[in-house]
Amino acid sequence: MTSEAPLGEAGLLARMLPHLSASDRLEVGPGDDAAVVRLPSPRMVVTTDTLVEGHDFLPDATTPVWIGRKAAVQNLADVAAMGARPLALVVALSAPADTPASVFEELTIGLAGRAEAEGAEVVGGDLGRAEQLTVTVTALGALEEGRAPVLRSGARVGDVLAIGSARLGRSAAGLALVLSGRIRVDDGRIEGAGPHGDLVAWHDAPEPDLSLGWTVGRGASAMMDLSDGLVRDGTRIARASGVQLDLDGAALAPDAAQLEPLAVELDADPWSWVLHGGEEHAMLATFAAGAVPVGFRRIGRVLPAGGEKDHRVLLDGREIRGTGFDHFAAPV
Structure with a gap:
């Protein structure tokens, strides 16, 4: 990165705000104490998530634009997984005092571009100082009147488990x-990746089809986005629904x-990446058979629970070793 003279908060905002679009539903946008957004439905869906330098990304292995896109995706995916349409993002950026202004600008470009791809927009946020770069995003969405949210708890015995992604394990x-x-x-x-640069790019800025969540995915019996691995997130559906999930090894x-x-x-073991790899953010859902x-593509089936508390994810009927990603515990 090239060194730049400090601009101060006003100068940073002057470089960032031109990259934000404004739709007709944005009554008051960035620049005031808060944004005013016209909602198409009184049923608001809201979620938040954070990316922290050194924990969620390494600066030398990504770009500010990709960090912004990833921060947007992981929040937009949560909204989509409820069957709701994303509307707006509110973003808090904190960084060391010597962070180049271009980093803030490029982060904004990544955030705004990925939001706009889903019909949403960045409507405001906050700038602050921290020991490392931190991006916190709150996403807002709207759920149509008369339409139930798609929860993790609706999977039924006999349903099919499906994923809204052509391939898993890339991230x-x-x-x-x-x-x-x-x-x-x-x-x-991307230097040093040889023929595998696409995998690094997918990890740095995954591009799942989030529209599946609020279009055809609304017919799912259960749904969530795949953020912490197929086994860990599948187990969340299994526990919430009181069932077991059996993954299809051939699929x-x-x-x-x-x-x-x-x-x-x-x-390494590629099956570990497929079964336990997180940060794909594709829609993981169950549907009625047929x-x-x-x-979506079929990757398994929903079975009865093995017991009152036996809500596991199996692979061709057998136990799977490992647990996937957990922020507060090392993976097995």
Whole structure:
């Protein structure tokens, strides 16, 4: 990064605000004490999440634009997984005092661009100082009148488990490359990844089809976004619904096969990336048998619970080792 003279908060905002669009539903936008947004429905859906430098991303292995896009995606996905349409993002950016103004500007470009792709917009937020770069996003969405939210608790025995993504494990494989120490991102160019640069890019800024959540996904019996791994998030659906989920190994085998070349390089297990890799943010849902909509693919089935508290995720009827990502505990 090139050094830049400090601009102060007003100067930073002058560089950031021109990148924000304003739709007709935005009555008062950035620049006042709070935004005023006209809601298409009185039923608001709200969620929030944070990315912290050193924990959720490494500056040398990503770009500010990608950080912004990822921060937007992980929040927009939560709204979409409820069957609601995203409307607006409120963003709090905190950074060290010597952070170049271009970082704030590029973060804004990433946030605003990804929000606009889903028909939403950045309507306001906050700037502050911190020891490391931190991006906190609150997403607002609207749920149509008369339409029930899609919860984790609706999966029924006999349903099909499906994922709104062509392949799984890409983000985890990209993270493995980043943690290998081979990767450096310079001005958007991924160096050191060889033929696997797309995996790093997917980890840094995943591009799931979130519209599946508020379109065809609204017919799901249960749904959530895949953020902490197929087994961990599947277990959340299983527990909430009082069932077991049985993954289909044959359906997931192509996912593992596409990652095999990198797994050989890194002496890793591609199945671990597929089963436990997080930060995909695709829609994970259950549907009635024979009713899986276009955009989703079948990866398993819903079974009765093995006992009163036996709500697990299985692979071809067998127990799966490992638990996926947990912020406060090391993965098994």
